[in-house]
Structure formats: C-alpha cells, structure tokens
Amino acid sequence: PNSKVIPFAPLRNADNSGYTVTISPPVDFSDLHDEAEIAARMNKVIETEIMKGVEQYMWLHRRFKTQPNEDNHLYK
Structure with a gap:
C-alpha cells in the first residue's frame, strides 16, 4: 500500500x-489496507x-480456459 502506480496509455495516432x-x-x-480494495x-x-482507446487494446488473455457449457465457445 505504500507504493504509487503511474498509469500510462500509449495510443496509436x-x-x-x-x-x-x-x-x-x-x-x-x-x-487502503484490504487486498480486495x-x-x-x-x-x-x-x-x-x-x-x-479500447479499439486499440489487444484482448489476448484467455482468462476463462474452460467453460461450464462446452457448446459456448467464448473465444471464437
């Protein structure tokens, strides 16, 4: 909690x-002291x-590798 984060966003012109x-x-x-907060x-x-610049963000991380219903292919 003692550290500060400097956010930055590189956006393509x-x-x-x-x-x-x-x-x-x-x-x-x-x-803040609670990890969840x-x-x-x-x-x-x-x-x-x-x-x-949400249109420039690369959504590569497959967070949900398994699905409860295998017919639902989230990453197609």
Missing part, C-alpha cells in the same frame, strides 16, 4: 505516424486506461 503516450497522475493506495482500485485504473 489516427494517421499511423506513431504513438501518443498519456501519463496520468500517480494513484495512491496508502489509504487495492485490487478493485487497480482494476479501475486499468479500465480507465483501456477506455482511452
């Missing part, structure tokens, strides 16, 4: 000339950064 990196203010966790705040930070 519309003209494909490169990237623009936005650096956000540090996120302080020192007011820390994780929830961090998840919100990540969500905020992704939403700056």
Whole structure:
C-alpha cells in the first residue's frame, strides 16, 4: 500500500505516424489496507486506461480456459 502506480496509455495516432503516450497522475493506495480494495482500485485504473482507446487494446488473455457449457465457445 505504500507504493504509487503511474498509469500510462500509449495510443496509436489516427494517421499511423506513431504513438501518443498519456501519463496520468500517480494513484495512491496508502489509504487502503484490504487486498480486495487495492485490487478493485487497480482494476479501475486499468479500465480507465483501456477506455482511452479500447479499439486499440489487444484482448489476448484467455482468462476463462474452460467453460461450464462446452457448446459456448467464448473465444471464437
């Protein structure tokens, strides 16, 4: 909880000339002591950064490797 996280989001420029990196203010966790609260705040930070350019985010992580109903193919 004593560490701060500096969020950033590299977004490809519309003209494909490169990237623009936005650096956000540090996120302080020192007011939190519960791991679930820390994780929830961090998840919100990540969500905020992704939403700056959600169409550019690479959704590669197969979090749900097995499905209760194998007919439901989540990653097709």
